[in-house]
Amino acid sequence: MGIVLGVTAALMVLRLAGELFLSALNRAEVRRHAGSVPPAAAAIMDPDTYAKAVAYTLEKSRFGVLTGIFDTLVLALVIFGSVLPGLFAVVAAWGAPGAVWSHALFLLIAGALLSVPSLPFEWWEQFRLEEKFGFNKSTASLWVADKLKGLALMFVIGFPLLCALLALVKWAGDAWWLWGFGLVFGFQLLMLVLYPKLILPLFNKLTPLPEGELRVRLLALGDRTGFRASTIEVIDGSKRSGHSNAYFTGFGRFRRIVLFDTLIAQLTPEELKAVLAHEIGHYRRGHIPKMIALSAAMLLGGFGVIAWLSRSSWFNASFGFPAHEVAPSFLLFALLSGLVTFWFSPLSNLLSRKHEYEADAFAREAVGGAGPMIGALRKLAQKNLSNLTPHPWFSAFFYSHPTLVEREAGLAKN
Numbered sequence: 001m002g003i004v005l006g007v008t009a010a011l012m013v014l015r016l017a018g019e020l021f022l023s024a025l026n027r028a029e030v031r032r033h034a035g036s037v038p039p040a041a042a043a044i045m046d047p048d049t050y051a052k053a054v055a056y057t058l059e060k061s062r063f064g065v066l067t068g069i070f071d072t073l074v075l076a077l078v079i080f081g082s083v084l085p086g087l088f089a090v091v092a093a094w095g096a097p098g099a100v101w102s103h104a105l106f107l108l109i110a111g112a113l114l115s116v117p118s119l120p121f122e123w124w125e126q127f128r129l130e131e132k133f134g135f136n137k138s139t140a141s142l143w144v145a146d147k148l149k150g151l152a153l154m155f156v157i158g159f160p161l162l163c164a165l166l167a168l169v170k171w172a173g174d175a176w177w178l179w180g181f182g183l184v185f186g187f188q189l190l191m192l193v194l195y196p197k198l199i200l201p202l203f204n205k206l207t208p209l210p211e212g213e214l215r216v217r218l219l220a221l222g223d224r225t226g227f228r229a230s231t232i233e234v235i236d237g238s239k240r241s242g243h244s245n246a247y248f249t250g251f252g253r254f255r256r257i258v259l260f261d262t263l264i265a266q267l268t269p270e271e272l273k274a275v276l277a278h279e280i281g282h283y284r285r286g287h288i289p290k291m292i293a294l295s296a297a298m299l300l301g302g303f304g305v306i307a308w309l310s311r312s313s314w315f316n317a318s319f320g321f322p323a324h325e326v327a328p329s330f331l332l333f334a335l336l337s338g339l340v341t342f343w344f345s346p347l348s349n350l351l352s353r354k355h356e357y358e359a360d361a362f363a364r365e366a367v368g369g370a371g372p373m374i375g376a377l378r379k380l381a382q383k384n385l386s387n388l389t390p391h392p393w394f395s396a397f398f399y400s401h402p403t404l405v406e407r408e409a410g411l412a413k414n
C-alpha cells in the first residue's frame with residue numbers, strides 16, 4: 001500500500017516538474033525573441049502589438065506556474081490527507097448500506113468541494129490578467145451566476161446519470177463496465193445534440209446570422225462544399241471575453257456551425273468564408289466521427305481500468321477507502337488518471353494538429369487560394385495576442401493547433 005502512495009507521489013512530482021520545465025523553456029524562448037522580432041512575426045504584428053503579445057504570454061505563463069504548483073499541493077493534500085475517505089464515510093451513511101443515491105451524492109459533493117480552492121485563481125485570471133490586456137468583458141455578477149449555474153447543472157444532470165451508472169454496477173456484476181460505457185457514451189451522443197438547445201442558452205445567446213450579403217455568401221459556400229446548412233449561428237462570446245473563435249458541433253443531421261460575434265466584427269467577409277470553409281473541412285474530412293470514436297475508445301478503456309482497480313484488494317485501501325466500493329474508485333480515477341494521461345497529450349495534440357492542416361488545405365481549395373485563410377489567421381493572432389514564438393517542445397506538447405508560422409507554411413505548400 002505504501003508503494004501505491006509512493007508511486008502516486010512520484011507521478012505528481014513528475015507531472016509538475018514536466019509542466020514547470022516546459023513552461024520555463026517556453027518563457028526563455030519568448031524572451032529570446034522579445035528584443036529582435038523574428039521576420040515571420042514582423043510580417044504578422046506591428047512592434048507594439050508584438051510587445052503586448054510577449055507581455056501577455058509571459059504573464060499567463062507565470063500565472064500558470066502558480067496555479068500548477070497550487071493545484072498539485074491541493075491534490076496532494078486531498079489524496080494524502082485522508083480528506084475524501086472521511087467525506088465518503090459521512091455521505092455514504094446518509095443512505096442505507098450500499099444505497100446508490102448516497103454514493104452518487106458523495107461523488108457530486110466531492111467534485112463541488114474540490115473545485116472551490118481554484119476559484120480565487122479563476123477570479124484573478126479573469127478580472128486581473130485578462131482585464132489588464134483588455135480581454136475581460138465579464139462582470140462580477142455574471143461570473144458568479146456562471147459558477148452557480150454550472151454547479152446546479154452538475155447536480156441536475158450528474159445525479160441521475162451517476163445513480164443510473166452505480167445501479168448498473170450492482171445489476172450487471174463484473175461486466176458492468178461494458179454497460180456503463182454504453183450508458184455514458186449514449187449520454188454523450190445525446191448531449192452533443194441537446195447541449196446547444198438546452199444548456200448553451202443558459203449561458204449564451206445564439207442567434208441565426210441575419211439576412212444579408214454575408215449570410216448569402218456563407219450559405220453559398222456551404223452549398224458548394226457539400227455542407228448544406230439552413231442556418232449559421234452567432235454566439236455572443238463578447239459577453240465574457242474579447243477572444244474570438246469559431247467552432248463546429250454535433251454530427252449528422254444535428255451538425256451546426258457557430259461563429260463568435262467577436263469574430264464577425266474582426267474579419268472581412270472573404271476571411272469569414274475561409275474560416276467557415278475550415279470548419280466545413282473538419283466535417284468533410286471526417287474528423288468529427290474520428291474524434292468521437294477516439295474519445296469512445298478512451299472512455300471504454302477508462303471504464304475497464306476503473307472496474308479492474310475497484311475489484312483489486314489494494315487500490316481503494318491504499319487511499320483509505322473501503323475495498324470493492326466503486327464510487328471511491330471513480331473519484332480516485334478522476335483525480336489521478338491525469339498524472340498518467342498528461343504524458344500522452346503530445347500524441348492527441350499531434351492528431352489534432354494534423355486535422356488542422358487538413359482543414360486549412362480544404363479551406364484553401366474552397367475559397368480558391370491561401371490569401372483569405374492567412375489573412376484570417378493573422379488577424380486572429382493579432383487580436384488574441386497569440387504567442388508567435390513558442391518553444392518547439394512546448395508547442396509539440398500542448399498545442400492542439402499548429403503555430404501561425406507553421407499554418408502559413410502549410411498553406412503555402414502545394
Ligand SMILES: [Zn+2]
Pocket residue numbers: 278279282355356359
Ligand atoms: Zn480547426
